[in-house]
Amino acid sequence: xxxxxxxxxxxxxxxxxxxxxxxxxxxxxxxxxxxxxxxxxxxxxxxxxxxxxxxxxxxxxxxxxxxxxxxxxxxxxxxxxxxxxxxxxxxxxxxxxxxxxxxxxxxxxx
Amino acid sequence: xxxxxxxxxxxxxxxxxxxxxxxxxxxxxxxxxxxxxxxxxxxxxxxxxxxxxxxxxxxxxxxxxxxxxxxxxxxxxxxxxxxxxxxxxxxxxxxxxxxxxxxxxxxxxxxxxxxxxxxxxxxxxxxxxxxxxxxxxxxxxxxxxxxxxxxxxxxxxxxxxxxxxxxxxxxxxxxxxxxxxxxxxxxxxxxxxxxxxxxxxxxxxxxxxxxxxxxxxxxxxxxxxxxxxxxxxxxxxxxxxxxxxxxxxxxxxxxxxxxxxxxxxxxxxxxxxxxxx
Numbered sequence: 001x002x003x004x005x006x007x008x009x010x011x012x013x014x015x016x017x018x019x020x021x022x023x024x025x026x027x028x029x030x031x032x033x034x035x036x037x038x039x040x041x042x043x044x045x046x047x048x049x050x051x052x053x054x055x056x057x058x059x060x061x062x063x064x065x066x067x068x069x070x071x072x073x074x075x076x077x078x079x080x081x082x083x084x085x086x087x088x089x090x091x092x093x094x095x096x097x098x099x100x101x102x103x104x105x106x107x108x109x110x
Numbered sequence: 111x112x113x114x115x116x117x118x119x120x121x122x123x124x125x126x127x128x129x130x131x132x133x134x135x136x137x138x139x140x141x142x143x144x145x146x147x148x149x150x151x152x153x154x155x156x157x158x159x160x161x162x163x164x165x166x167x168x169x170x171x172x173x174x175x176x177x178x179x180x181x182x183x184x185x186x187x188x189x190x191x192x193x194x195x196x197x198x199x200x201x202x203x204x205x206x207x208x209x210x211x212x213x214x215x216x217x218x219x220x221x222x223x224x225x226x227x228x229x230x231x232x233x234x235x236x237x238x239x240x241x242x243x244x245x246x247x248x249x250x251x252x253x254x255x256x257x258x259x260x261x262x263x264x265x266x267x268x269x270x271x272x273x274x275x276x277x278x279x280x281x282x283x284x285x286x287x288x289x290x291x292x293x294x295x296x297x298x299x300x301x302x303x304x305x306x307x308x309x310x311x312x313x314x315x316x317x318x319x320x321x322x323x324x325x326x327x328x329x330x331x332x333x334x335x336x337x338x339x340x341x342x343x344x345x346x347x348x349x350x351x352x353x354x355x356x357x358x359x360x361x362x363x364x365x366x367x368x369x370x371x372x373x374x375x376x377x378x379x380x381x382x383x384x385x386x387x
Binding site for chain 1: 164167168170171172173174175176177178179180181182183184185187188189199201202
C-alpha cells in the first residue's frame with residue numbers, strides 16, 4: 001500500500017517538476033525504468049506468493065537498474081548499444097510477462 | 111545478460127526454493143524462511159524486532175518506488191517531446207539522415223517531374239489562349255464584315271433627298287459602291303445593314319433593299335475614314351452630282367463616332383463548305 005502510494009507520489013512529482021533528462025542519462029533512463037518495473041512486478045509476485053523479502057526486493061531493484069544501465073553503457077562503448085538495449089528490453093519484457101502471468105493466476109485463479 | 115535473470119525479480123525463485131536461497135543462514139533470512147513456511151534448517155535463532163526492520167524496509171521500498179514513478183513520468187514526458195532525435199544514438203541518427211537524404215532525392219525527382227509537367231501544361235495553355243484570341247479576332251472581323259454584329263466608329267451620316275423620286279436602284283447602289291470604294295467598313299442604308307448579299311431592286315412603289323422598301327429621304331450611315339468617305343461622295347460625276355442632277359439634295363455630316371445597330375442574320379451555306387484551312 002505504502003509502495004503504491006510512493007509510486008503515485010513519484011509520478012506526481014515527475015509531472016509537477018517537469019525536469020529535463022540530462023544528456024548523459026538519456027540512453028539509460030528508459031532501460032533503467034523497464035528494469036525497475038521488472039523488479040516491481042517480481043516483488044508483487046513474491047508478495048502474492050507469500051515469499052516477499054524486503055531486502056531481496058531492494059537489492060534486486062537496485063542491481064536490476066544498475067545492470068541494465070551497465071549493459072546499455074557497455075553496448076554503447078562496443079558500438080552495439082541499440083541492439084543491446086533492445087535485447088535488454090526483450091528479456092525484461094519476457095520476465096515482466098511471466099511475473100504478470102503469475103500475479104494473474106494468484107488474483108484470478110486463472 | 112546472464113546476470114539479470116539471477117538477480118532481481120528472480121525473487122520468487124530465490125525465495126521459492128528456500129533450501130538454496132537461505133542455505134547460508136544469514137541473520138535476516140532466517141525469519142523470512144520461517145515466515146514463508148518453508149523448512150529451513152537451523153535458521154530460527156537470530157531475530158531482530160520485526161517492526162524496526164519493517165519500518166526501514168518499507169521506507170526504502172517507498173523511496174525506490176517513488177524514484178521509479180518519478181523516472182517513469184520524466185521519461186514519458188521527455189519521450190513525448192517533439193524533439194525525439196535529441197535522445198537518439200549516433201548510428202540511428204546516421205541511418206535517419208540517410209533515409210532523409212534519399213527521401214530528399216526522391217522528392218526532388220518528383221519536383222522536377224511535376225515542374226516539367228507544369229511547364230508543358232502552361233505552354234499548351236498559352237498556345238490555346240493564343241489560338242482562342244486569334245479565333246476571336248477573326249470572328250470579330252467576320253461579324254463586322256458580314257453584318258452579324260453591331261459596330262461603332264468614326265464615319266459619316268448621309269441624308270439623300272429625292273423629292274421627284276427620280277433615283278433608281280443603280281444610283282443608290284452607286285452610293286454604296288462609292289462608300290465601299292472609299293474604304294467604308296460598315297454601311298447601314300435606311301434601316302438595313304449592307305452585307306455581301308445586299309441587293310437594290312426597283313419595284314413599282316419605290317426601291318427596296320433586301321426586300322425592305324426604302325423610304326425617302328434615304329439615311330445612310332457608314333463607318334470608315336470620314337474625310338475619305340466625304341471626298342469620295344463629292345468627286346466630279348459622283349453621287350452628289352448624280353443626286354443633284356436628279357433634283358435631290360445630299361447632306362453629309364462627318365462624325366467622330368457613330369454606331370450602327372442594324373444587323374443581318376448570317377445564312378448557313380447550303381452548297382459550299384470551306385476547303386482546307
